[in-house]
Amino acid sequence: MTHSDTAHAAPVRKISVSVDAMGGDTGPAEVVAGCVLSARKNPQLGLVLHGDAAVLQPLVDKHAELRERATVAHADGVVTMDEKPSHVMRHGKDTSMWSCVDSVRDGGAAAAVSCGNTGALMALSMLRLRKLPGVDRPAIACMWPKRGSRDYNVMLDVGADIRADADNLMQYALLGTAYYRNAFNVSRPRVGLLNVGTEDHKGRSEIREAHDLIAAMSEIGRYDYVGFVEGSDIPAAHVDVIVTDGFTGNVALKTAEGTARLIRDLLHAEISASWVSRLAALPSIGTFRRLQKRIDPRRVNGGVFLGLNGTVVKSHGSADATGVSAAIKLAFQLAQSGFQGRMSERLAAVARSAEEHRAAIAVAGKNGQGEE
Amino acid sequence: MTHSDTAHAAPVRKISVSVDAMGGDTGPAEVVAGCVLSARKNPQLGLVLHGDAAVLQPLVDKHAELRERATVAHADGVVTMDEKPSHVMRHGKDTSMWSCVDSVRDGGAAAAVSCGNTGALMALSMLRLRKLPGVDRPAIACMWPKRGSRDYNVMLDVGADIRADADNLMQYALLGTAYYRNAFNVSRPRVGLLNVGTEDHKGRSEIREAHDLIAAMSEIGRYDYVGFVEGSDIPAAHVDVIVTDGFTGNVALKTAEGTARLIRDLLHAEISASWVSRLAALPSIGTFRRLQKRIDPRRVNGGVFLGLNGTVVKSHGSADATGVSAAIKLAFQLAQSGFQGRMSERLAAVARSAEEHRAAIAVAGKNGQGEE
Structure with missing residues (x-):
């Protein structure tokens, strides 16, 4: 841009x-x-x-x-x-x-x-x-607090499309790591593929195929592949980019937001349960505020559309001024970093290699597959 | 039993x-x-x-x-x-x-x-x-805190199978409501179908087909169908039973557990950040303990296998004594309620009607479908 x-x-x-x-x-x-x-x-x-x-x-x-x-x-x-x-x-x-x-x-x-x-x-x-050359399907990426640090993980796709095959998932890994590298200045982001277990034989066939494909492309894509991750690993410290289809990613994102809101409401309810609990909570107001800020979905508001000739940020439909401001800040930072140009160069470079690898890996993957 | x-x-x-x-x-x-x-x-x-x-x-x-x-x-x-x-x-x-x-x-x-x-x-x-007559595919059901009350919602399938077609999802609605009715003494549980949006045209084709099928079976199944729900609605007060496929349900369950643990750890980190915050938190220890207990995944530990000739409860693999005890309590209560026998009777009664409806609804559903 x-x-x-x-x-x-x-x-x-x-x-x-x-x-x-x-x-x-x-x-x-x-x-x-x-x-x-x-x-x-x-x-x-x-x-x-x-x-x-x-x-x-x-x-x-x-x-x-x-x-x-x-x-x-x-x-x-x-x-x-x-x-x-x-x-x-x-x-x-x-x-x-x-x-x-x-x-x-x-x-x-x-x-x-x-x-x-x-x-x-x-x-x-x-x-x-229009889509970037080499991209079949753009994705929406969102940020997620990372455990034990002030950093974030990135998950994609969280709702651009409701299906993804192995090739799409591999492209999401490329798009997500290009984004992560620029947003967080990490040279080799670590990629995890969301599944229902971490064993190699688990999950749907397209996910097991993507498992092999993403592993094979790690050198060309300049990322480290950590293998399957589970829903509980989305905020994990051992991964930076979580790859999944848009249906699962959207459900996971909204489930986490719903859980965070539920816990916030339960905390409020416990504090305001009696005058004793209200009084007792007074000294900890600073603590509660910092926690609130850290888990406030509005402050990581903004799904980034990846794979297009231009930067588009989708803010939450019910975003208030704080949420809109967070989305504008994200759009500004992405524009300022020149990330769009760099992502486009890298994608063009890997598109051909990926296509060549894909066919070979799909065959190798089938031989190595277990039952579902 | x-x-x-x-x-x-x-x-x-x-x-x-x-x-x-x-x-x-x-x-x-x-x-x-x-x-x-x-x-x-x-x-x-x-x-x-x-x-x-x-x-x-x-x-x-x-x-x-x-x-x-x-x-x-x-x-x-x-x-x-x-x-x-x-x-x-x-x-x-x-x-x-x-x-x-x-x-x-x-x-x-x-x-x-x-x-x-x-x-x-x-x-x-x-x-x-062996499976109960009329059940193609058993499911695993888990409990979820319900917003604004001490009650629970039930979600299924959370991992028995990684795929589900429209018929499977409809059977999950029957199994889930039979379970809910007995566990919580509610005569007409409310069913929601997990999707990426609440509009009728959203989601994969099998989910839109299930949408029509679950609606059509509500009288025979003695439940109220509230339509599509999103990830943020899993703890919602307007629904009791959330139906989804085992892949999505498993990811959602683990995502929620991971989010709850992340927030708990962030709260601990904020409290122990300095001696001032530690001291300030002392009067609220009771409040924190009650919150902790309410969001502790160990206390709702236990996925119930539904659709079998017998009650089986799957406890979390990493469950400690508290978690194991919660799973045993759940198994005991289910055995005591005689729920297995009642579920089996009801399922046998609806199996034939469901099959008749299914064909008609699938056709009607196709006519009413929008794009993806």
Whole structure:
């Protein structure tokens, strides 16, 4: 992606992020509030807000932080949360989501953020930005707290597609490690393949085939393959990138979010159970706040679409200002790191080798297979 | 299942639970310690411990609580955690797991508990106990804390099989609701089908087909169908039974356990970060302990095998005494409730109706389907 300078020659070099201000469940005011939070923290951030100008311009004008740095790109339509992707691809030209993605295509912004309908956003991103050479199927990657550190693990796919064959899973390993290498400055990320057990004979046939394929591609892909991992290993310290199909990944992500919310609510309930417990909790307010912050899904908000000619970040549909701001920060950092260009080079380089290996490995894999 | 009276005519009517004392990662001493915990709490419990008598008899003799109530059934062999189910079915006759399951088959015990290899335990249970009439594929059900109450939700399958078609998923709904009805005394349990979204057009084709089939069978099955649910809904208050395939269910279960452990560790880390935070946490020790107990996976330990002629509970492989005791308690309660007999009657009654409906619904379902 190119870094776009803003027209009025600001003293710092700006990187513009394109924001679909109408998508999501919380409404444009909350999205704009997220933009304000981001703008306050980051003087290098420029913003292009897409949506109904009659709604957005007054919101932008209200905030001094945005006036100089945000432009509004008018779009009449809005993609609703239950609209089918195919319908949006045919009839969605006037929507804020389409306009938001096209900003990246046209070079007006270095990355796009939307809280809208995931399926529609992926469909439009594929249609307008196109897939990178060598990528059959883009994936959505999300971050996960890593046990015993302040770092993160990355899991993909968490919902771009509901099926993945062995080749797709191997490509996810390449996409995920390219992302991890750039986001966390780790030269050889460690890859694990999500399964129901760690023994070689476990799991569906496409997963056992991917097991062999991902192992075989580790030198070309410049990653270390740690083998099968289980659901309990997603935050594990011995792995960096967890590869799975979009159905399983989506269920795992939402299950973890649901579990974190459940535990937070149980803690609140225990604390507010009586005046004794409320009083007793007072000295630990700092401890609770730090824990809260660490497990708050809003702060790792943002699924990154990998495998496209352009950076798109999907924010949670119900993201509030804090969540939107986290997604904008992620989009900004990815644009700033120049990761898109490097990923594209590497993928082109490995695409041919992978294809050659695949056929050989599939045969070897079948011979080594056990029962299901 | 019949309730077996112990030979020495105890004053209370005993229900015997058969325990595979050699399975699991923690060793027979820990399993026996779990039996002691259970025996202390429950005067009606009888125990049959399967495994190496030279190891087990001294452990039993050491505990006054067990001497009168536990018998040891000698078995030479042990099923290891990485043994293939097919191998155990052919060569596992001398193992403690085989002997444990056969105790239920022979009427020597009302239910079986093992911490061993899940795949082997399911294979042996199917071989020795046989499936209930009308059941194609047994499932493993687990409990999940329910939001805003002290009750539980039930999810199945969490690992009996790695694939499930629409018919299997519908049978899981029948098995799960039969279990829920008896375990929690709820006349019409509410069923949700796990998917990546709640819109009708979402998910894989077999899941959309199951969606129609489960809805159509709700009157015959005496449950309410709430439609698709997502990973974040597994602990939801608006559903009781969550139906999914064994691959997805296993990943979701382990992801939730991993998330709960991660949050517990983060809380510990925050509290012990400094002497100030340690001191501040002292008054809240009671609050933390209650939370700990509520989210402790050991206390809901025990996957129940549904769809067999006999009750088998799979305890976590790494279960300690508390976990083993929870699994024994669950097996005892299921045997006591007579749930096995009632489930078998109901399943036989609905099997024919389901088959008739299935064909009609599959056609109707195809017409109503959207894209993926």
